[in-house]
Amino acid sequence: MSAVSQYVEEYRTIGAALPGGHLPWLRELRERALTQFSAGGFPSPREEEWKYTNISTIEKKRFRPLPISEPSAAVESWLKNYELEDVWRLVLVDGRVAADRCRLDGMPDGMIVCGLAEALTKYPNLVQSHLGLAAGRENHGFIHFNTAFFSDGAFVRAPGGQALPKKPLQIIYLNSRPESLATVRNLIIVEPNAALELVETYAGADEQSYLSAAVTEVSIGENAALDLYKLQSESTKAFHFGGTYVQQARSARFRHYNFSFGGLLVRNEVHTELGHAAECLLYGLFLAFGRQHVDNHTLIHHAQPFGISREIYKGILDQRARGVFQGRIVVHQDAQKTDAEMSNRNLLLSENAEIDTKPQLEIYADDVKCGHGVTVGQLDENSVFFLQTRGIEEQAARTMLTFAFANEMVDRIRLDGLRGSVQAQLLALFSKANLHQEWL
């Protein structure tokens, strides 16, 4: 039996127990997604947008949705690695909210942070009006799979019209069991004029193989702002699909910081559609070693005039790793005065590493300023030489410059606590690749 039909079969047994079973519209949404998934299956490299990523190994594995059970005791110690100070925290373990590990006290009036399953009971109308909205434009197997199977997720609403205390929200998604499947669906609603800082951390138990398939839908209201940090530190044997789909209303601002360090086979998607004079900023840093495969897929729709987008993705590939960057900017006919820039810079550190990059501009308006740039290459020899003339050994100089190449993205993080934590992880990765950092 194929993986797809096995999952479809599985749905027949567990479907009724999935959250929101009492809501006819949701049952219908799931059924429809299941039909699409069963017809199309998971994406294949024959599709242009999946050209460089073959996910057949995911199909060969049989990941099982887990029944609700008590998280293992080790969870506590793993969480410690990722918990930030001075934040509100929502924790999901194995695809479900772990209530006793959350810290959500003292939230302002109107602000909602809870599990999606809970929200489906408490705020069904609010969920109904947003679920499937931003992801509705997307059409591939992982989206349908997630819609049919999601077990829980984060539900966040930042209310507009009042000053929120400047305290970030952290959501941790932890996978604790081998061969398990975590399908979370997140809904982030930032109401007009509100501002929110959100940190998503994806992590798992070391050396365990599991599939984390997350879909995050974001709606940013008029003149509202969202800073969204995604830190992907899955286990080195894990499979990760994480799609973030955003709708930005007039003058809405969206900043996304995408740090992808873990996982064996990873696909990150960040898609956004900009309203009138909206701004978006997409930063990404991906590091891959061993046999890791990391695919970053970004899509920016400039649908309205005066939008501004800036995108910088950097990749470092060592050993037998393979990195992919596919960035696409579409400037629609009405989007005059669009100002868009995209850049992708990559370093290959080994004879067996590979990078495939495809930055695309698709432009249907004439009064626009668009540009993109790509480089694949080595460190700047002048800088290496300069450091050598200052007495630093060549190898140390190269390590220093490679670290600096990555750290430049880490420096852009606007939350001090998070910046320190990401930098620590980056350093740990460098030691894994036999790079030393005494000079720091």
Place this chain on the structure above:
Amino acid sequence: MLTIENLHVRVDGKAILQGINLEVKAGEVHAIMGPNGSGKSTLSHVLAGREGYEVTSGSVTYAGKNLLDMPPEQRAREGVFLAFQYPVEIPGVSNIYLLKAALNAMRRHRGQSELDALDFLQLIKEKIKLVEMDEQLLYRSVNQGFSGGEKKRNEILQMAVLEPRLCILDETDSGLDIDALKVVADGVNSLRTNDRAFILVTHYQRLLNYVRPDYVHVLVHGKIAKSGDADLALELEEKGYGWIERQTAAEDAA
């Protein structure tokens, strides 16, 4: 040479010029001063024929002809020159080629033969001395990678080569250090003749220390609020635009 009568202009439906009257005779230098947003640049753009400006009433007569009827290139060929506040970059088109194309268009219009390459080069070398510009800049793309000062000198060079009858300088002095300002002023002074007129649009009095105007007009809210001689500029420098604005407001109230 130039007569502006009761000129009203709208931009994007908003009234910017609201009844300008101005008479400029050959040989005169007029300075038009005013606070930001008073309509100074609009006036120079309308005279040069830029699109996007709607003349709702009034007239502009230049050398006996209706200036507003002509497309920009015809105005240029008739001798109206605008030095841009923000000189435009044209990648791939060399400076010298632009000069040659422009000069020959003028010469054809005047019924003169086109200059051959040698005569043209000689002319340019002579004119470039006037603005103390590096000759290398001639062979670079128009204004691409030029510093602010180089761009403004380049405007004056074009003016010197094209020998217009009415020169409109739109804030040519903005953003210039004192040396560049002197070069621009020297350029203007050397081109002052009895049959040529200047309109200097400027925010600051500074330029007028080097180019002494015959008349100074102060533009406030789209109208000439006050006219005088060169001393008016000094008075403005001392008292600020607020002085005129208050005076105008008081008059309006009365």
Place this chain on the structure above:
Amino acid sequence: MAASAEKLERLISQEYKQGFVTDLETDSLPPGLSEDVVRAISAKKDEPEFMLEWRLQAYRHWLTMKEPKWAFVHYGPIDYQAISYYSAPKEGGDKPKSLGEVDPKLLETYNKLGIPLYEQERLAGVAVDAVFDSVSVATTFKAKLAAAGVIFCSMSEAIRKYPQLVQQYLGSVVPPGDNFFAALNSAVFSDGSFVFIPKGVRCPMELSTYFRINAANTGQFERTLIIAEEHSHVSYLEGCTAPMRDENQLHAAVVELVALENAEIKYSTVQNWYPGDEEGRGGIYNFVTKRGDCRGANAKISWTQVETGSAITWKYPSVVLRGDNAIGEFYSVAVTNHRQQADTGTKMIHVGKNTRSTILSKGISAGHAQNTYRGLVKVLKGAENARNYTQCDSLLIGDKCGAHTFPYVEVRQPSARVEHEATTSKISEDQLFFCTQRGISAEDAVSMIVNGFCKQVFKELPMEFAVEAQALLGISLEGSVG
């Protein structure tokens, strides 16, 4: 401002001047494609058995293939059975032995196109092969070239006279099954040019082929093969035009270049196939496979193209940089107006060590046209110190057209350096106003700006072609000053 956008569009619109039809009796095959048609073409050409076998294999392979759909172009289905695969001007008995025996109407056609075939009327130093519908009608300067050891003749002649060379090289760069259109071409190609430059020879003159589609409802499937042996050098030019017809016509050519050690091939194209009218009726479907193989060390292949014609263009002149230190270059200006669609670019495949490639692409899009750059830079594992620099610029004129840039960069070698830059801009109102304020007419200002935009590519064309290319864009020649 809509007004100035319309004005701009008017300024760049030109009539298609090569759209006339030559009234000739033709020897044509009826429409349709089958093994019999393939056999008939081969028989008409008096081909040796190996050629027929080669064609039949390609045809059988083609039957198993699907038309590619990934390009960013849209057109209705092509009925491959409605096309005639062979059309030639009728000859009275034997083939013409000299230009004196060529039908005067044909000579007149080429005169009208500005390509006189009489050698004394030609600019010295350019030899021409004229291909009319399915056949080569004349090749000039053959004797002079032969003295230098250079072979320049029609493909049909080469198959008859130099079968070993053809057998050795034909399909060695673009195999018959490479892609749908290459397979179709391999089965039915009718003629084209053949060039062989022996070891150590610098070809004494520019070689040029002029392609003309004349007959209605025919496809043109020419095949060009250029072989440059060790230490040789050749510059080859290609021009294309077609009459104005309301139906679309298919042009599916294959060009193969082989450069051995230290050889250099420079291939320039000015493509001006009929683009269709303003509403998008008619025009040529230009689905072409062009590929060069730098087979030896230090070999160099350079493609320069100026493309203003065709309703649809699907074409990616490529270079396989196999030899160490090999160099590949691609310089392109693609202009699309009205309803034209172009999906064009290049592929640079770095195989050898220290290989270098440069890509410079300038796309101009106006009217309702869609202009896409699609390029691949691939650096394989062994290509130590490979270098690529790519620059793609798009210029938009009017607000109903599209300009798209789809580069693919695939690198498997850590010492490689690949750089890609792209920009999109329009002729700004500021630039136009500035020029008109200096007394330059709007027409001249647009020409100047477009010419400035394309300058880096024009300078790669041989002088004579550069003039033609600029005239094609309605541009006055710059450069006499400075």
